[in-house]
Amino acid sequence: MFSFLKKGLKKTVEKIEAAAPKKREKIDRDELEDLLLEADVSYDIVEKIIESLPQTVNRLQLYNTLISVFMYATPKIEPHGEKPFVELIVGVNGAGKTTTIAKLALRYKKEGQSVLLGAADTFRAAAIEQLKRWAEKIDVPIVYTKQGHDPSAVAYDAISSAKAKGIDRVIIDTAGRLHTQANLAEELKKIVRVCGKAMEGAPHRKILILDGTQGNSAINQAKAFKEMIDIDGIIITKLDGTAKGGALFSIAEELKLPIYYVGVGEKAEDLIPFDPKEFVNTILDAIFIEESEKTVPSSGKTHNVDLHALTSAQRQRLEQMLHEDGYDLLSKHFVKEQKSGETYRLVVNDNSDTIEIHGPTGDILKAYRAEDLDTNG
Ligand SMILES: Nc1nc2c(ncn2[C@@H]2O[C@H](COP(=O)(O)OP(=O)(O)OP(=O)(O)O)[C@@H](O)[C@H]2O)c(=O)[nH]1
Ligand SMILES: [Mg+2]
Numbered sequence: 011m012f013s014f015l016k017k018g019l020k021k022t023v024e025k026i027e028a029a030a031p032k033k034r035e036k037i038d039r040d041e042l043e044d045l046l047l048e049a050d051v052s053y054d055i056v057e058k059i060i061e062s063l064p065q066t067v068n069r070l071q072l073y074n075t076l077i078s079v080f081m082y083a084t085p086k087i088e089p090h091g092e093k094p095f096v097e098l099i100v101g102v103n104g105a106g107k108t109t110t111i112a113k114l115a116l117r118y119k120k121e122g123q124s125v126l127l128g129a130a131d132t133f134r135a136a137a138i139e140q141l142k143r144w145a146e147k148i149d150v151p152i153v154y155t156k157q158g159h160d161p162s163a164v165a166y167d168a169i170s171s172a173k174a175k176g177i178d179r180v181i182i183d184t185a186g187r188l189h190t191q192a193n194l195a196e197e198l199k200k201i202v203r204v205c206g207k208a209m210e211g212a213p214h215r216k217i218l219i220l221d222g223t224q225g226n227s228a229i230n231q232a233k234a235f236k237e238m239i240d241i242d243g244i245i246i247t248k249l250d251g252t253a254k255g256g257a258l259f260s261i262a263e264e265l266k267l268p269i270y271y272v273g274v275g276e277k278a279e280d281l282i283p284f285d286p287k288e289f290v291n292t293i294l295d296a297i298f299i300e301e302s303e304k305t306v307p308s309s310g311k312t313h314n315v316d317l318h319a320l321t322s323a324q325r326q327r328l329e330q331m332l333h334e335d336g337y338d339l340l341s342k343h344f345v346k347e348q349k350s351g352e353t354y355r356l357v358v359n360d361n362s363d364t365i366e367i368h369g370p371t372g373d374i375l376k377a378y379r380a381e382d383l384d385t386n387g
Contacts, residue, residue, distance in 0.1 A: 015285070092211075110271075126175075162204035173208075243270045339356075
């Protein structure tokens with residue numbers, strides 16, 4: 011799954027790497043500012059991020075700052091109680107609504123849930139046809155009418171049909187454009203109302219689809235939809251086709267909505283749950299030296315320290331020993347030398363059963379015996 015998101019963020023990562031070809035352990039604030047702007051993180055957010063950081067920034071410091079942007083990635087509402095769980099899909103035209111519906115349907119199906127689609131984009135005949143083709147391809151039932159018919163009626167019928175058949179989920183497609191913006195707002199509001207008449211509480215999730223290639227300009231569009239109907243969360247499509255992946259930071263921060271999934275291709279399989287940690291780490295991998303790329307001494311088998319594997323007493327003892335020797339624990343992978351401010355790598359050597367501090371060329375600067383963690387210094 012990790013590489014899947016990496017694939018989706020390929021262009022964004024390439025852009026960062028082109029701007030800063032040499033990976034490093036720390037980055038200067040000014041250079042970081044340029045890199046983030048390069049990845050289409052909006053200016054306001056870049057300023058906010060930079061403000062909270064020291065002049066030179068290490069991976070962990072930047073991780074902690076970037077991840078905090080995604081605090082709205084709250085646990086998603088899951089189907090419970092009465093069937094079906096109804097999702098209404100909205101967004102401007104071409105954003106990827108219909109394709110994303112197919113992707114969601116396939117995902118739910120693979121999870122063992124039954125799905126029914128509602129073709130409530132009745133504005134264009136081609137839109138109905140497109141969803142019908144997808145329904146056929148992934149083999150799920152669909153409720154549709156002729157072009158120009160009332161989309162609310164389709165939504166109502168889809169929910170009623172799913173209720174009658176005991177289907178787990180309904181996903182409703184909508185038009186991205188009508189004759190006017192006011193028409194669209196009225197229509198979406200009406201669909202929402204009618205869903206509620208077909209089933210109390212429906213639609214359970216109103217999902218806004220945003221085209222990732224639009225970067226930050228998708229934000230105003232999103233705000234307009236948020237005003238029309240109360241959006242619950244976002245799916246960002248076409249991440250594979252853009253170097254503007256950094257816009258996800260601004261989108262999350264500005265809209266204060268969770269990002270449920272990201273689209274990383276045109277096939278029904280190309281939808282992945284959005285994991286902020288993975289996302290931030292993929293960006294950081296483009297800037298900082300990856301742990302595995304760093305030089306480690308060939309003697310003995312080493313791996314990263316997993317501080318979570320230590321008891322809190324052991325960890326305290328390790329910090330104490332490090333401190334006495336002139337180092338501070340920065341993160342589970344790094345320490346800082348108090349005198350020079352240099353960052354060194356912290357690794358476990360399984361052969362000698364020690365925790366070691368490795369210098370830039372892999373030389374062992376200090377080694378602590380694992381058993382000493384259990385004694386009181
Ligand atoms: N590369 C890539 N293309 C995508 C992705 N999602 C959708 N697309 C493409 O974007 C185009 C528009 O997608 P649709 O699903 O038709 O968009 P829509 O929002 O339903 O558009 P309207 O019905 O016109 O409002 C299609 O060519 C899709 O194949 C994605 O994640 N990656
Ligand atoms: Mg469509």
